[in-house]
Amino acid sequence: MCLIVVGWRGHAAYPLLLAANRDEFHARPTAAAAPWPDAPQIVGGRDLEAGGTWLAVSVGGRLxxxxxxxxxxxxxxxxxxxxxxxxxxxGSESALDYATQIDCAAYSGYNLLLSDGEELVYASNRDGAPRTLAPGIYGLSNHRLDSPWPKLEKARAAFAQALATLPDENAFFSLLTDSEIVADDKLPQTGVPLEWERLLSAVFVQSASYGTRASTVVRQDCAGNFRLHERSFGPNGELLQSSVISTGV
Structure with a gap:
């Protein structure tokens, strides 16, 4: 997943809100959001190559x-x-306890957002010790939390405006499907070739081989119940399916 905007305790009805795009090569095998056959308490997409997930929630109120x-x-x-x-x-550990026990050296660079229903925690093996986040709106892409990348700043601003439209989710999906390419003089310099910097500068990435595979909006109500709405895409941004799944605590 290459873009996440999350609102933590900034809306009266939905203390946790998340809008996210997962960008990946289209050839990588993936299962769309659903309860997992071997762990039905978990709901989300699944990477069929390594068995993990880029984004999921649990019946117990964890994200x-x-x-x-x-x-x-x-x-x-x-x-x-x-x-x-x-x-x-x-697991059952608190978000902060879990994050502090990770063997950071065993993984390539990562950014994690973890919620146990009580706290929202950000953890990265490239950005210091895990920390609990205060109420607010945060953006995460493929650098540190709230890095001033143009697409991230644009998405955060659109997310803040979309809060007033809830429970309608159209504004959130609208921000997630923004395919505008950033001008060359505003591109971040991340060490990839210029053509890739351009491609990846869009909120919604589309090409024949690589792009946004899933756009997901998650909201958790005050009782801890989740609603996960996912749209899946194929090469060049073709919409493949849309699914809505709800969980209870």
Whole structure:
């Protein structure tokens, strides 16, 4: 997943709100959001290559999402980042306790957002110690939390405006499907070729081989129940399916 905007305790009806895009090569095998056959208390998409997830929730009121840190040329970690989210959702530790116990050196660069219903925690093996987040709106892509990348700042601003339209989710999906390419003089310099910087500068990434595979809006109500709405995409941004799943505590 390459873009997440999350609102924490900023809306009276929905203390946790999240809008996210997962960008990946279209050839990588993926299961769309659904209860997991081997762990039906977990609801979300699944990476069928390594078995983890980029974003999922649990019936127990837990949420986990991960993005990679873009650092071309770095050696690959021994373990899949998707297991970080999976293991949190399968466990019972507090978000902060779980985050502080991670063997950071075993993974390539990662950013994690974890909620146990009581706290929202940000953890990264490229950005210091895990920390609990205060109420607010936060953005995460493939660098540190709230890095001033143009697409992230644009998405955060649109997310803040969309809060007033809830429970209608159209404004959130509208921000997630923004395919505008950033001008060259405003592109971040992340070590990838210019054509890739351009492609990845859009909120919604589309090409024949790589792009946004899923757009997801998650909201948790005051009772801890989740509503997860996912739209799946194929090459060049073709809409494949849309699904809505609700969980109870």
């Amino acid at each position: 986990a999402a991960v993005t990679n840190v873009r650092e071309p040329g770095m050696a690959k970690g021994a373990r899949s980042r998707g297991e970080l989210t999976r293991n949190f959702l399968l």
